[in-house]
Amino acid sequence: MNGGRILIAYFSWSGNTRGVAEEIRRQTGADVFEIIPVPAYSDDYNTVLMEAQEDQH
Numbered sequence: 001m002n003g004g005r006i007l008i009a010y011f012s013w014s015g016n017t018r019g020v021a022e023e024i025r026r027q028t029g030a031d032v033f034e035i036i037p038v039p040a041y042s043d044d045y046n047t048v049l050m051e052a053q054e055d056q057h
């Protein structure tokens with residue numbers, strides 16, 4: 001640690017990245033900010049694949 005503050009900013013659709021972010025927070029004491037998209041992505045996997053492709057256009 002160099003005395004600077006650390007921010008973990010993450011987005012997680014199904015929870016995997018959230019778990020990683022929480023583990024990094026546990027090990028570093030960093031601040032955590034969850035990015036929550038508006039409108040939310042679908043809970044349905046096939047639908048969210050289409051939404052993600054649209055977002056890349």
Ligand SMILES: Cc1cc2nc3c(=O)[nH]c(=O)nc-3n(C[C@H](O)[C@H](O)[C@H](O)COP(=O)(O)O)c2cc1C
Binds near residue numbers: 048
């Ligand atoms: C829109 C979308 C596309 C994905 N595409 C792939 C892919 O091409 N290959 C792959 O191995 N995993 C793919 N995944 C799975 C995620 O990369 C993986 O499960 C990741 O751990 C999800 O993190 P999360 O639980 O924080 O959302 C995709 C997930 C989503 C939501």
